[in-house]
Amino acid sequence: MRDIFVQAMSYSSKQIITLVKKDILLETRQQYTFYGVLLYVASTVFIIYLSTGQPENEIWNALFWIVQLFVAVNAVAKSFLQDSKGRMLYYYTISGALNYILAKLIFNAVLMLLMSLLTLLIFVLLLGNPLVHFFQFLLIGFLGSVGLSFVFTFLAAIAAKAQQQAALMAIMGFPVIVPQLLLLGKISNKAFSDAIQTGWWQMVLLLFCFDILIILLSIILFPFLWRD
Amino acid sequence: MLKNWWWKILSFVLLIYTCTYGFLVKIPVLDGRMQQTVRNLFFHVPMWFCMQTLFIVSVIYAIRFLANPKPVYDTYSLEFARTGLVFGILGLITGAIWANYQWGKPWSGDPKQNGAAIALLIYLAYFVLRGSVTDEAKRARLSAVYNIFAFAMLFPTIWILPRLTESLHPGGQGSQGNPGLNPNDTTPEMEGVFLPAIIGWILLGVWIATLRIRLQNYKEKILSRA
Numbered sequence: 001m002r003d004i005f006v007q008a009m010s011y012s013s014k015q016i017i018t019l020v021k022k023d024i025l026l027e028t029r030q031q032y033t034f035y036g037v038l039l040y041v042a043s044t045v046f047i048i049y050l051s052t053g054q055p056e057n058e059i060w061n062a063l064f065w066i067v068q069l070f071v072a073v074n075a076v077a078k079s080f081l082q083d084s085k086g087r088m089l090y091y092y093t094i095s096g097a098l099n100y101i102l103a104k105l106i107f108n109a110v111l112m113l114l115m116s117l118l119t120l121l122i123f124v125l126l127l128g129n130p131l132v133h134f135f136q137f138l139l140i141g142f143l144g145s146v147g148l149s150f151v152f153t154f155l156a157a158i159a160a161k162a163q164q165q166a167a168l169m170a171i172m173g174f175p176v177i178v179p180q181l182l183l184l185g186k187i188s189n190k191a192f193s194d195a196i197q198t199g200w201w202q203m204v205l206l207l208f209c210f211d212i213l214i215i216l217l218s219i220i221l222f223p224f225l226w227r228d
Numbered sequence: 229m230l231k232n233w234w235w236k237i238l239s240f241v242l243l244i245y246t247c248t249y250g251f252l253v254k255i256p257v258l259d260g261r262m263q264q265t266v267r268n269l270f271f272h273v274p275m276w277f278c279m280q281t282l283f284i285v286s287v288i289y290a291i292r293f294l295a296n297p298k299p300v301y302d303t304y305s306l307e308f309a310r311t312g313l314v315f316g317i318l319g320l321i322t323g324a325i326w327a328n329y330q331w332g333k334p335w336s337g338d339p340k341q342n343g344a345a346i347a348l349l350i351y352l353a354y355f356v357l358r359g360s361v362t363d364e365a366k367r368a369r370l371s372a373v374y375n376i377f378a379f380a381m382l383f384p385t386i387w388i389l390p391r392l393t394e395s396l397h398p399g400g401q402g403s404q405g406n407p408g409l410n411p412n413d414t415t416p417e418m419e420g421v422f423l424p425a426i427i428g429w430i431l432l433g434v435w436i437a438t439l440r441i442r443l444q445n446y447k448e449k450i451l452s453r454a
Contacts, residue, residue, distance in 0.1 A: 151381070154377060155377075158357070158370055158373060158374055158377075161361075161366065161370055162357065162360050162361045162370060168356070168357065168360055171353050171356050171357075172353045172356075172357060172374060172378075174349075175346055175349035175350040175352075175353055175378075176350055176353075176377075176378055176381045176382070178346045178349075179343075179346065179381065179382070179384075179389060182389070183389070206384075206388060206389075209384075210381075210384070213380060213381075213384075214381075217376070217377055217380055221294075221373045221376060221377060224294050224369060224372075224373055225369070225370070225373055227369075
């Protein structure tokens with residue numbers, strides 16, 4: 001019994017790795033998402049730079065998370081929209097819903113990690129570096145971008161099944177993401193000064209719980225979306 | 229017969245009691261703050277209890293729909309969400325009136341006001357999603373999935389986040405109990421109105437939702453005959 005379980009696990013992890021590899025391969029061949037979003041970030045930050053110069057700490061923080069939100073919408077939206085109906089059917093026959101959504105979650109998380117790093121670099125380059133604890137902010141940025149990518153991956157899966165896809169994703173996603181963005185804004189304030197914030201770890205823990213909750217919900221709910 | 233509608237009579241009686249005795253009951257002085265506006269406790273707070281109850285029922289029917297896709301469950305889920313949304317809007321309005329007298333302006337960006345506004349936006353998005361899908365079976369499935377997802381995203385924050393932040397609302401600093409109420413300010417007489425008010429308003433919400441469900445079912449029957 002245990003052997004069968006282990007075998008099934010290794011089989012499904014192989015499938016997930018293959019699916020992630022496929023997404024990475026598509027991305028490196030086309031390089032559409034990556035450069036598209038990169039250009040998007042650079043021009044957004046440049047507009048901010050032109051209109052406000054180097055903003056104060058709080059504005060810097062708020063702008064960072066807003067840019068991050070739009071990056072997530074743009075980068076993740078493509079993940080389900082690029083697969084045509086016929087190709088989805090093909091994945092359906094060779095793999096399961098669970099492996100497919102896990103592969104998408106992993107790929108989008110990796111993509112968003114890269115994007116958040118680049119966003120941070122462009123921010124520091126153009127808008128100055130008000131951060132006292134740079135690496136702390138980087139880690140919070142990673143945590144936040146993973147959370148954003150998870151939420152929008154799942155919403156993209158819903159939107160892909162409805163008609164008006166990209167617009168619908170924004171409509172569904174923005175209210176849902178607000179609590180997490182509020183938390184992230186509060187947590188990342190800590191990286192701007194040496195001041196001690198009460199309940200900081202509580203909020204970080206809450207964010208972690210959110211990420212785990214989203215993964216669990218995706219695993220449970222995605223098979224219902226997949227069925228057609 | 230009485231078996232099915234005793235709770236409707238109960239709701240009516242409780243709300244009559246709330247709307248009359250609620251204005252007569254002796255209220256504490258509370259060193260001059262609150263004054264008579266504290267009577268809004270019987271109207272503003274039960275709206276949120278009712279909204280929360282109706283959204284929970286809605287998400288339960290969404291889960292039941294996914295487990296066993298009967299179209300009736302989708303109607304239940306939809307109508308409970310719709311009625312919950314109405315009670316949420318009423319909660320915001322009664323709160324804004326109260327805040328206008330108590331805090332000086334109807335909207336002051338308080339964490340709980342913001343949380344309530346986010347909740348309403350999420351459920352409005354639920355209706356947008358429903359509107360964007362034309363195929364009925366698919367619409368029911370997608371909206372059930374979104375309903376569950378949004379519920380799981382929203383309510384942890386509504387129940388946890390206000391306890392972590394400063395707020396104009398009473399109570400709720402740290403782990404000090406309920407985030408919306410200050411138990412030290414309510415007297416036993418007031419609670420004698422408050423609890424019946426909660427039950428009365430919740431029953432009214434359920435009543436409205438069931439009426440809408442019946443209406444939807446009749447409409448579908450007529451459409452299927454035509």
